[in-house]
Amino acid sequence: MPVPMKLSSTLRAVAAVALFGSQLVLAACGSTSTENDPQIPLAAFSTPINLTNQEYVALRTNNGxxxxxxxxxxxxxxxxxxxxxxxxxxxxxxxxTDTCARVSIDPSRLFLKDACCGSQFDLQGQPQSGPAARPLRQYSTALSGSILTITN
Known part of the structure; x- marks a missing residue:
């Protein structure tokens, strides 16, 4: 039995909406980028540091x-x-997930660098060069006197 013309066009419209919707879902779930950028695992922590300790002397000046x-x-x-x-x-x-993917402070102290992939980041964590397209993960900080507490 043939499908009436009105029903056929309705089915086509529903199919088009479903196809468009599925494309939106796929786009939202992942990227087709060639950049391999798995999520960095989450780690629960609260780290207090005493800014008067000698190991944090660089944090006594701006951009340290x-x-x-x-x-x-x-x-x-x-x-x-x-x-x-x-x-x-x-x-x-x-x-x-690469074992060598670890950012360090450049000896010039002007930027941050991952020696593994060669990506460079400014002191605000933004990518400046190299393959990294995303900024460094930033954590919350709270200052109370000379104690800086860092949490996720």
Whole structure:
């Protein structure tokens, strides 16, 4: 039995909407990018650091950076000014599961770099060069006196 013309056009419209909707879902779920960028695992932590300790002497000046424990592969803490500090995950967002994907403070102290993939990040965690397209994961900071607490 043939399908009436009105029903046939309705079915075509429903099929078109379903196809469009499925494409939106696929686009939202993942990227077709060739960049291999798995999620960095989440790690629950709360790391207090005493800014008067000698190991954090670099955090006594603006744009100073130092390492701290916490996160997945450690933290980099950057002082923006006397009351504002940024804390970043050392796990590079590009190919995060590679064992060598660990960001370090460049010896010039002007930027952060992952020696594994060659990506460079500014002191605000934004990618500047290399294959990484995403910024470093940033954690929350709270300053109370000379104690800076970093949490996720």
């Amino acid at each position: 950076a130092a390492y701290a424990k916490g996160g997945v592969r450690g933290l980099i803490v950057v002082r923006q000014n006397a009351s504002t500090y940024l804390a970043f995950e050392r796990n590079c967002p590009y190919r995060a």
